Amino acid sequence: MTDPQTSFAARLAAAGAARPALCVGIDPHPGLLSAWGLGDDAAGLDRFARTVVEALADRVAVLKPQSAFFERHGSRGIAVLETVIAEARSAGALVLVDAKRGDIGSTVAAYADAYLDPASPLAGDAVTASPYLGFGSLEPMFELAAKHGKGVFVLALTSNPEGAGVQRAVAADGRTVAGTILAELAARNAGATPFGSLGAVIGATAAGGIGHDLAKVNGPLLAPGLGAQGGRPADLTDLFGPALPLVLPAYSREILQNGPAVDALRASADTVWRSCASVLGRSA
Numbered sequence: 001m002t003d004p005q006t007s008f009a010a011r012l013a014a015a016g017a018a019r020p021a022l023c024v025g026i027d028p029h030p031g032l033l034s035a036w037g038l039g040d041d042a043a044g045l046d047r048f049a050r051t052v053v054e055a056l057a058d059r060v061a062v063l064k065p066q067s068a069f070f071e072r073h074g075s076r077g078i079a080v081l082e083t084v085i086a087e088a089r090s091a092g093a094l095v096l097v098d099a100k101r102g103d104i105g106s107t108v109a110a111y112a113d114a115y116l117d118p119a120s121p122l123a124g125d126a127v128t129a130s131p132y133l134g135f136g137s138l139e140p141m142f143e144l145a146a147k148h149g150k151g152v153f154v155l156a157l158t159s160n161p162e163g164a165g166v167q168r169a170v171a172a173d174g175r176t177v178a179g180t181i182l183a184e185l186a187a188r189n190a191g192a193t194p195f196g197s198l199g200a201v202i203g204a205t206a207a208g209g210i211g212h213d214l215a216k217v218n219g220p221l222l223a224p225g226l227g228a229q230g231g232r233p234a235d236l237t238d239l240f241g242p243a244l245p246l247v248l249p250a251y252s253r254e255i256l257q258n259g260p261a262v263d264a265l266r267a268s269a270d271t272v273w274r275s276c277a278s279v280l281g282r283s284a
Ligand SMILES: O=c1ccn([C@@H]2O[C@H](COP(=O)(O)O)[C@@H](O)[C@H]2O)c(=O)[nH]1
Pocket: 025, 027, 066, 098, 157, 158, 159, 160, 201, 202, 203, 224, 225, 226, 227, 228, 229, 250, 251, 252, 253, 254
């Protein structure tokens, strides 16, 4: 197992202390490529992603390439994703690959090799995972993450309105599906310092509140849904309550729409961080 000092959680805590504890998505939507004057092809993708890395990899804690926007360009898109992961990491950002993988355990082991084994060109510092084939099916990811000091962010209460029908469904034991996932994460992160390396994805859009004691998760809480999806930094206080210190706010389009000028991307990231920092009680 990895030394706790080099765990993903320790590296995330250090990055969040040294720079804005913000996760900025690299989501090359076709509309954004066009707005940036780029083609909807591998060359445009490459220019887009490299610009975000140039603007932000040495300024924010985490960059989150959205795998889907690279996959839609086939093998050439995946090759760009590999380059982006490597360049963002060497420029100092932690890289969370947003791939939302999940399957039966033996196949999850292969996904773990792809995204968490340092020998893989697609390995970042952490990956997003879907627990809807059963939380235990993700065990091979948790094991490889622990071995190599990586993180896994498990979907719990996602930011999209359709998620609630599944995630807030009540199981036979009276707990919601999301509640079961959060309890599993809490059990695996229990006692870890500064916190555990298994995170939860909790949308910052949760209508009607979260309804769970997220502080018990003792792991990073990725909060997408801010900006383009309507979530606001001011909502974070009520949504996360005592778990605010664990929150990692995530923005993609809100910042990316300001490109391709590097200075404008930086200014936008600074602006959203100032709004978040005041709510999260951190220095801007
Ligand atoms: O619950 C979730 C989980 C992941 N996402 C991803 O985050 C970004 C959000 O992009 P915005 O432009 O800031 O809306 C995107 O890559 C999603 O796939 C999410 O939105 N919600």
